[in-house]
Amino acid sequence: MNDKNDVDIRADVLIAGGGMAGMTMALALSHADVRAVVVERQAPTGMPKLSFDGRTSAIAYGSARIFDGLGVWSAMVDDAEPILDVRVADGNLTEGVSPLFLHYDHLELSSDCHDSVITPDAPLGYILENRTIRRALADAVENSENIETLAPSDLASVDRTAFGVTGVLADGRRIKAALAIGADGRNSPLRVAAGIAATDFRYPQTSIVCTVAHDRPHNGVAVELFLPGGPFAMLPLPGQRTNIVWSENSELVTSLMALDDAAFLAEVSRRFGDWLGALTLAGPRFSYPLGFLHAERYTELRLALIGDAAHAIHPIAGQGFNMGLRDVAALAEVIVDARRLGLDIGDATVLARYERWRRFDNTLLATMCDGLTRLFSNDIPPLRLARDIGLASVEKIPPLKRLFMRHAMGVVGTLPRLVKGELL
Amino acid sequence: MNIANPPKRSDQAAPNPSRSTIDDAEIEKFGKMAEDWWNPDGPFKPLHALNPLRIQFIRDQLIQHFQRGDPLKPTPLRGLTILDIGCGGGLLCEPMTRLGAMVTGVDAADRNIDIARTHAQRMELSIDYRCAAAEDLAAEGLAFDVVLNMEVVEHVAEVDLFLNAAARLVRPGGLMIVATLNRTAKSYALAIVGAEYIMRWLPVGTHDWLKFVRPSELARSLRTANMKIETLTGLTYNPLKETWSLNERDLGVNYIATAIRTNRLPA
Numbered sequence: 001m002n003d004k005n006d007v008d009i010r011a012d013v014l015i016a017g018g019g020m021a022g023m024t025m026a027l028a029l030s031h032a033d034v035r036a037v038v039v040e041r042q043a044p045t046g047m048p049k050l051s052f053d054g055r056t057s058a059i060a061y062g063s064a065r066i067f068d069g070l071g072v073w074s075a076m077v078d079d080a081e082p083i084l085d086v087r088v089a090d091g092n093l094t095e096g097v098s099p100l101f102l103h104y105d106h107l108e109l110s111s112d113c114h115d116s117v118i119t120p121d122a123p124l125g126y127i128l129e130n131r132t133i134r135r136a137l138a139d140a141v142e143n144s145e146n147i148e149t150l151a152p153s154d155l156a157s158v159d160r161t162a163f164g165v166t167g168v169l170a171d172g173r174r175i176k177a178a179l180a181i182g183a184d185g186r187n188s189p190l191r192v193a194a195g196i197a198a199t200d201f202r203y204p205q206t207s208i209v210c211t212v213a214h215d216r217p218h219n220g221v222a223v224e225l226f227l228p229g230g231p232f233a234m235l236p237l238p239g240q241r242t243n244i245v246w247s248e249n250s251e252l253v254t255s256l257m258a259l260d261d262a263a264f265l266a267e268v269s270r271r272f273g274d275w276l277g278a279l280t281l282a283g284p285r286f287s288y289p290l291g292f293l294h295a296e297r298y299t300e301l302r303l304a305l306i307g308d309a310a311h312a313i314h315p316i317a318g319q320g321f322n323m324g325l326r327d328v329a330a331l332a333e334v335i336v337d338a339r340r341l342g343l344d345i346g347d348a349t350v351l352a353r354y355e356r357w358r359r360f361d362n363t364l365l366a367t368m369c370d371g372l373t374r375l376f377s378n379d380i381p382p383l384r385l386a387r388d389i390g391l392a393s394v395e396k397i398p399p400l401k402r403l404f405m406r407h408a409m410g411v412v413g414t415l416p417r418l419v420k421g422e423l424l
Numbered sequence: 425m426n427i428a429n430p431p432k433r434s435d436q437a438a439p440n441p442s443r444s445t446i447d448d449a450e451i452e453k454f455g456k457m458a459e460d461w462w463n464p465d466g467p468f469k470p471l472h473a474l475n476p477l478r479i480q481f482i483r484d485q486l487i488q489h490f491q492r493g494d495p496l497k498p499t500p501l502r503g504l505t506i507l508d509i510g511c512g513g514g515l516l517c518e519p520m521t522r523l524g525a526m527v528t529g530v531d532a533a534d535r536n537i538d539i540a541r542t543h544a545q546r547m548e549l550s551i552d553y554r555c556a557a558a559e560d561l562a563a564e565g566l567a568f569d570v571v572l573n574m575e576v577v578e579h580v581a582e583v584d585l586f587l588n589a590a591a592r593l594v595r596p597g598g599l600m601i602v603a604t605l606n607r608t609a610k611s612y613a614l615a616i617v618g619a620e621y622i623m624r625w626l627p628v629g630t631h632d633w634l635k636f637v638r639p640s641e642l643a644r645s646l647r648t649a650n651m652k653i654e655t656l657t658g659l660t661y662n663p664l665k666e667t668w669s670l671n672e673r674d675l676g677v678n679y680i681a682t683a684i685r686t687n688r689l690p691a
Binding site: 032033162163164337338339340341342343344347348349 | 462464465472475476479480483495496497498518519520521522523546547
């Protein structure tokens with residue numbers, strides 16, 4: 001056992017990873033006076049730059065409620081584009097878009113607004129650039145007295161016992177806490193060190209992410225076009241710009257990324273169509289390999305995994321980060337509930353509550369997104385017909401459609417207090 | 425033990441000649457299970473399941489009685505002195521300490537005190553643990569803001585004598601909280617047959633139904649010790665949801681009483 005004097009930093013929780021999930025976690029806990037130390041490899045100033053992360057995130061309605069409850073939504077909302085309408089269509093480059101398509105309008109949920117969670121004209125969600133989210137979170141984290149961020153800093157080891165966790169930094173400093181939270185990404189060193197196995201595979205697809213500017217306004221319409229190589233998503237951004245998440249066969253992506261701007265834009269325009277007028281590139285392009293990961297357990301002795309460390313999915317439905325945010329809201333709630341009773345926040349019963357709460361929701365969404373990816377990423381005629389009929393059927397069954405919409409908005413299941421718009 | 429016919433009172437342990445309220449057989453029984461106090465899946469699993477609810481009840485009662493404001497703020501019990509009688513491995517002492525109280529835990533089994541002391545030390549919590557009986561502390565003239573008698577009364581040799589000693593340890597105006605099991609047909613079915621024989625939640629013999637205390641007996645006993653019962657609430661278990669809840673209308677099995685120490689000193 002370590003002598004008390006060997007400890008350099010004390011906190012209630014040790015969070016490995018200062019990305020979007022880790023920062024939101026620290027912030028949520030700080031609101032209930034639970035102190036966190038966040039250990040992040042990247043220097044904090046490097047992250048909000050466009051060159052670090054060119055991606056956008058679809059922030060579901062429920063996720064925006066979480067940010068609002070943590071007081072950071074106001075710092076993001078000016079750069080958030082509300083999604084008022086989602087159109088989903090199946091197509092290929094020679095025949096064009098299938099006439100059978102699915103159309104989600106945010107006003108359709110108005111008939112459903114007798115519940116307290118959704119307000120009548122609530123948008124389906126928002127599109128934000130990740131750097132906007134990172135900047136707002138980083139500012140709030142920096143201003144919190146309950147959060148200490150160590151960045152750039154590396155965790156050499158995390159020792160977990162029945163009585164607490166001790167993290168040792170690469171520079172030898174020791175951190176003592178009651179609980180370690182792995183927000184350390186898809187390859188989570190904490191998950192690996194804890195011996196938690198995961199279902200883990202790569203799709204033969206890579207996503208190209210870029211932003212285009214256009215002549216005509218998008219009016220808050222998001223479009224997902226299912227092409228044989230993978231989904232081509234057009235996500236509305238503020239200021240007549242649209243973010244493109246273009247998933248395509250990985251070999252093809254290598255050559256697409258090598259094209260000059262003019263040739264690349266021509267390939268984008270072929271798929272985008274001319275519904276918003278002429279396109280121009282409005283920033284660099286990025287590529288991200290796509291995969292699926294789901295940890296067999298989210299918890300171990302004094303350890304909880306959140307976000308990509310627990311699950312990483314295909315961006316087909318824009319749900320990955322939203323799942324992570326719901327992890328944060330649920331874990332923060334069980335920790336805070338325990339703290340208010342003076343219970344040990346790293347106790348197995350506390351962690352079991354988190355595991356039970358999140359596993360069902362995450363398993364359902366991860367499986368659905370994997371299924372969708374496999375169903376749509378091909379050009380096999382019977383499958384095309386089946387999925388077109390499927391899309392059209394969902395369109396014709398309003399209750400089913402509303403359920404799908406509520407799922408996409410992140411307001412299904414046992415909701416954490418933060419998602420319900422309550423105080424933590 | 426024939427579970428169809430509850431045993432008669434004749435097999436009750438003989439009162440200790442030194443007039444201590446400690447029942448040696450009971451102490452022996454719990455001392456043997458001491459290693460498992462902090463294992464949430466061990467023999468004390470039901471206690472771990474019940475713990476959040478009884479802590480919340482105690483916290484809220486104390487906040488209300490001592491006018492402590494917002495229960496959601498950190499350390500709402502700051503400065504209160506609490507004595508936990510029959511503290512076992514410290515399952516209540518540690519949370520009460522984290523909530524800000526200055527806690528003394530006593531238990532008649534020295535094995536329990538060893539476990540509790542070591543655990544608190546490793547959790548870096550400062551708790552005064554003593555291997556003692558309520559009477560020992562009363563003889564020292566100690567008094568506390570709050571005395572907790574949680575799941576203890578049903579294990580002592582003489583309820584009246586025990587509660588009298590415990591009441592002397594409450595300062596005038598202070599609170600005693602007593603949680604115990606009612607002596608009803610329902611408690612026999614649930615707490616003995618159900619929990620020990622069928623569900624195997626508790627080792628067989630954990631409880632002796634004849635030692636269970638009716639609320640009326642508790643009230644009379646407390647009254648003679650100058651304690652006035654303020655609240656009486658049942659605790660009920662939902663086996664489907666596996667959760668405990670407070671239920672004011674069902675005192676049939678587990679119940680909790682809150683009593684205030686009146687100004688007169690007990691005789």
